[in-house]
Amino acid sequence: MKLLRAWLVGIPAYLWSGWGAMASLLMLVALWEWGSQVFGALVLPAPVEALRTLAELIASGAAWPELAATARRALTGYAASIIAGSVLGLIAGLSVTASMTSRPIVTVLMGTPPIAWLVLALLWFGAGDATPVFTVFIACFPLVFLGAMQGARTLDNQLRDMAVVFGVPRRMMLTDVYLPHVISYLLPAWTAALGMSWKIAVMAELLSTSDGVGAALAVSRSHLDSAATMAWITAVMTLLLGVEYLLLEPLKREVERWRDQVAT
Amino acid sequence: MRLDDARRAPLLYCGFRPFYLATAAYAMVALLLAVALPMSEGVMGGRVAWHVHELIFGFALASIAGFLLTAIPEFTSSAPLQGRPLAVLFAWWLAARLGAVFADVTGLVPLAIASTGFILHLLLLVAAPAWRAPGRQQMGFVYALATLASMEAGYLIAAWRGVPVMPWLTAAVGVLMMLIVISMSRISLRLVNDALQARGGDHPPYLARPPRRNLATTTIALYTGVEFLLPGNAIGGWLALAAAAAMFNLLNDWHVGRSLFSRWVLPLYGVYCCIALGYALLGLSLLGGWFAPSAGRHLMLIGGAGLAMLIVMLVSGRTHSGHALDERRWVMVAIGMIITAALARTLWGLLAGSGVVVMALLAVALGAWIAAFALYLAHSWRVLGGPRPDGGHDCSAPPLAVVSCDGIREHGPGPCGAP
Numbered sequence: 001m002k003l004l005r006a007w008l009v010g011i012p013a014y015l016w017s018g019w020g021a022m023a024s025l026l027m028l029v030a031l032w033e034w035g036s037q038v039f040g041a042l043v044l045p046a047p048v049e050a051l052r053t054l055a056e057l058i059a060s061g062a063a064w065p066e067l068a069a070t071a072r073r074a075l076t077g078y079a080a081s082i083i084a085g086s087v088l089g090l091i092a093g094l095s096v097t098a099s100m101t102s103r104p105i106v107t108v109l110m111g112t113p114p115i116a117w118l119v120l121a122l123l124w125f126g127a128g129d130a131t132p133v134f135t136v137f138i139a140c141f142p143l144v145f146l147g148a149m150q151g152a153r154t155l156d157n158q159l160r161d162m163a164v165v166f167g168v169p170r171r172m173m174l175t176d177v178y179l180p181h182v183i184s185y186l187l188p189a190w191t192a193a194l195g196m197s198w199k200i201a202v203m204a205e206l207l208s209t210s211d212g213v214g215a216a217l218a219v220s221r222s223h224l225d226s227a228a229t230m231a232w233i234t235a236v237m238t239l240l241l242g243v244e245y246l247l248l249e250p251l252k253r254e255v256e257r258w259r260d261q262v263a264t
Numbered sequence: 265m266r267l268d269d270a271r272r273a274p275l276l277y278c279g280f281r282p283f284y285l286a287t288a289a290y291a292m293v294a295l296l297l298a299v300a301l302p303m304s305e306g307v308m309g310g311r312v313a314w315h316v317h318e319l320i321f322g323f324a325l326a327s328i329a330g331f332l333l334t335a336i337p338e339f340t341s342s343a344p345l346q347g348r349p350l351a352v353l354f355a356w357w358l359a360a361r362l363g364a365v366f367a368d369v370t371g372l373v374p375l376a377i378a379s380t381g382f383i384l385h386l387l388l389l390v391a392a393p394a395w396r397a398p399g400r401q402q403m404g405f406v407y408a409l410a411t412l413a414s415m416e417a418g419y420l421i422a423a424w425r426g427v428p429v430m431p432w433l434t435a436a437v438g439v440l441m442m443l444i445v446i447s448m449s450r451i452s453l454r455l456v457n458d459a460l461q462a463r464g465g466d467h468p469p470y471l472a473r474p475p476r477r478n479l480a481t482t483t484i485a486l487y488t489g490v491e492f493l494l495p496g497n498a499i500g501g502w503l504a505l506a507a508a509a510a511m512f513n514l515l516n517d518w519h520v521g522r523s524l525f526s527r528w529v530l531p532l533y534g535v536y537c538c539i540a541l542g543y544a545l546l547g548l549s550l551l552g553g554w555f556a557p558s559a560g561r562h563l564m565l566i567g568g569a570g571l572a573m574l575i576v577m578l579v580s581g582r583t584h585s586g587h588a589l590d591e592r593r594w595v596m597v598a599i600g601m602i603i604t605a606a607l608a609r610t611l612w613g614l615l616a617g618s619g620v621v622v623m624a625l626l627a628v629a630l631g632a633w634i635a636a637f638a639l640y641l642a643h644s645w646r647v648l649g650g651p652r653p654d655g656g657h658d659c660s661a662p663p664l665a666v667v668s669c670d671g672i673r674e675h676g677p678g679p680c681g682a683p
Contacts (some may be wrong), residue, residue, distance in 0.1 A: 019513035020476065023483055026506035030486075033499045046498065048551060 014250060021245065041221035042226060050230035057231060067235060069212040073129055074116055077136025081197070082190055084137075085144025090182065093144070093152025102149070109142040114200050132212070139200045140193040147189025151182040191248050198240050241248035274651045278584060279333020279345050281648045282354045284577045285329040288644070290361065291570075291637040294318040295630060297365060307367045308375075309422070309429035314364065316433045319565070321379060321416055322361050324440055327573040329357070331447060332390050332405060333657050334584050339402050339450075342393035344659045352358035353389070356382035376420045383413040408443040412436060431492050434561070438488025441539055441564060442481045444572045445514070449477050451576060452532055456518070459526040467521060476514050483507040487543070501550030503558075504543045511540035528589065531575055531599045538567025538606055545610070559613025566633065567606030574602055574640060581644060583661040586652035594639050601636035605629045 029047050036044040045053075059061040092098040117138045121131040155178065163177050205214025212234050220228035275281050298315035308314045333353075337344040345353065360382050363375030387409050394402040419432035449472035456470040487503040494500060516534055518524060541565025549557045578598075582590055609629035615622050652658075 013516075013519055016519065017516055019509045019516070020479065023479060023506045023509035023513055026502055026509055027483065027486070030490075030499050030502035030506065033502055037497075037499070047502065048498065116270070 015145050020078040033185055045227040045230050049227045049232055053227045054231035056233055064217045066213050070201050073132040074197045077133040078197035080137045081140035082144050085141045086148045089145040089148025090152045093149040106142045106145055114139045118204050127208050130202050135204040136197045136200045143193050144189045151185030186250050275649045276347050276350050277657055280330035283326045283330030284581045285648050287625055288637045289639045290323050292634045294322055303368050309405045313429050313484040316367045318364055320436050329386050331576055336390050336393055337367045340393040340397035353385055356385055372424055404446050411439045435488050435492045438484055441484050445480050455528045461525040463523050470520050480510040480514050483510040501547045504547030508544035535568050535572045539564045555614045559610050563610040571602045584659045585647050587647055598636045601632040607631035
């Protein structure tokens with residue numbers, strides 16, 4: 001209860017700290033505006049134009065189904081990759097042999113361009129949800145796997161031995177010794193994978209589905225509608241920023257608080 | 265000789281004394297003159313340009329001069345300007361104001377000589393100790409002042425050539441905002457920590473962190489540059505919004521719990537809010553064109569610059585003349601008046617019309633502004649023009665206030681016999 005109160009009290013300060021991010025994003029928008037003025041609206045529409053188009057898309061109800069479809073595919077693939085990647089990575093990290101064996105395989109997976117997976121997925125699953133979901137999964141998996149493996153590999157054995165000597169119960173070993181360390185490796189991997197999942201999902205949709213933001217982008221490209229293109233990109237970016245700053249970043253701060261406490 | 269002069273006239277003990285008096289007096293006079301003075305379009309660029317020029321280079325620069333002539337010697341441990349040399353510097357300022365008032369009769373030359381003479385003289389006085397000080401931490405003031413000087417030169421040349429002068433004046437507004445952000449960080453350090461200390465507890469000390477301040481001054485500088493080169497452009501609109509966000513970001517340092525609501529902290533917080541909201545309105549006006557940019561500009565100039573100057577004069581004007589901070593009610597009334605003026609003038613800019621209510625707003629803004637500085641003048645002229653209570657002849661500020669007596673905080677054993 002005390003923790004919840006402290007967390008709730010911290011929310012306004014956390015939200016207020018977003019002004020700094022807002023300032024740098026607005027400078028980026030100013031750069032976008034400059035680009036649009038230099039290269040013309042056909043190449044790069046003005047931010048106001050893109051926002052107006054986005055507002056129209058939202059008002060007409062056209063935006064939500066597409067965004068929901070992309071979100072569904074990206075998050076399904078993402079969830080599968082973080083579950084499989086984290087579990088398998090941790091297991092692999094516990095054994096030196098498994099780590100040695102899996103490393104080249106993961107390197108191959110990492111090195112394969114997502115577009116190649118997409119082509120394979122199209123052949124295997126055809127057009128539909130499975131193709132983007134699989135592409136997201138296979139692109140994000142090695143990233144999470146590596147993070148988890150690294151986390152398990154770098155566990156401090158001395159710390160563990162000390163805990164064993166002091167007779168620390170198993171549950172406490174897990175929550176106070178293993179978990180904080182592993183999480184500090186997992187979270188950056190999860191964050192990176194989340195950003196990637198959206199990009200991959202949109203890319204996969206562009207070629208494989210008839211709905212979702214990717215498909216909408218394909219339509220706007222064929223109509224040479226750059227305002228709609230930027231509107232969709234803005235929508236995806238806004239969602240991504242929302243998830244990153246409202247969900248993952250607070251989680252990261254909460255989990256990594258022990259580091260500050262150790263440091264001070 | 266200088267010491268003798270200082271002994272003779274308390275008004276010349278320290279730079280802030282004549283300049284704060286002049287700031288308060290000219291705040292009222294300049295505004296009334298801007299409304300009533302007969303003037304042609306030719307010499308200084310018209311009535312609006314005269315109004316902007318005099319409030320920046322007359323009113324605001326006088327208070328900046330007073331602040332810098334007091335703060336720089338304190339920060340750099342150098343000798344303050346006193347006596348006759350101070351009188352000479354003040355004479356430059358006065359001559360520049362007379363030059364502006366009579367510009368229609370005398371032409372631009374007297375104003376140009378006096379105004380550039382004043383700024384360059386001030387720049388020289390500030391730059392020398394700031395440059396010599398170890399670490400050169402106060403050079404930011406010198407750069408800002410030098411930029412302001414070049415804006416004045418640009419304005420004068422534009423007015424002389426008969427080309428539009430407003431870009432130079434709006435750029436000067438940006439430089440003024442940067443100067444306020446830099447100065448406020450120094451002043452707030454003392455005021456906020458005083459408030460924290462007074463409240464007790466184990467709150468960590470307030471720190472005006474440079475990265476956030478640098479982001480704020482950078483965005484303001486970017487906006488100012490774009491506005492100067494591409495007036496009315498949407499790029500400026502986005503940068504103004506970025507400046508607003510960066511100013512709000514600066515307030516992260518200020519969320520220090522209940523001490524924020526103390527008498528000398530909340531108005532300073534208001535200064536930042538007004539500047540941030542002013543830039544937000546400027547950005548929206550450039551992007552959407554719903555209202556004139558003057559609404560946002562007045563919010564940051566009255567509620568930001570005007571209020572900042574009033575607070576600085578209230579604080580450093582008293583402490584550096586050997587008095588404790590004034591805890592009486594009129595201070596809050598004067599601060600309230602400035603905020604009223606800022607809101608009324610901004611609302612007038614947003615509504616943009618000529619109805620009775622709209623005109624009443626303008627009258628309220630004018631009246632409240634004049635009332636605030638009249639109050640300041642009425643309560644401060646004795647402090648600024650009179651001898652120090654400790655019998656000294658310098659600019660030194662006493663240590664932290666400890667005793668309360670008749671609503672005025674005193675230092676150490678006061679006249680009411682408190683310990």
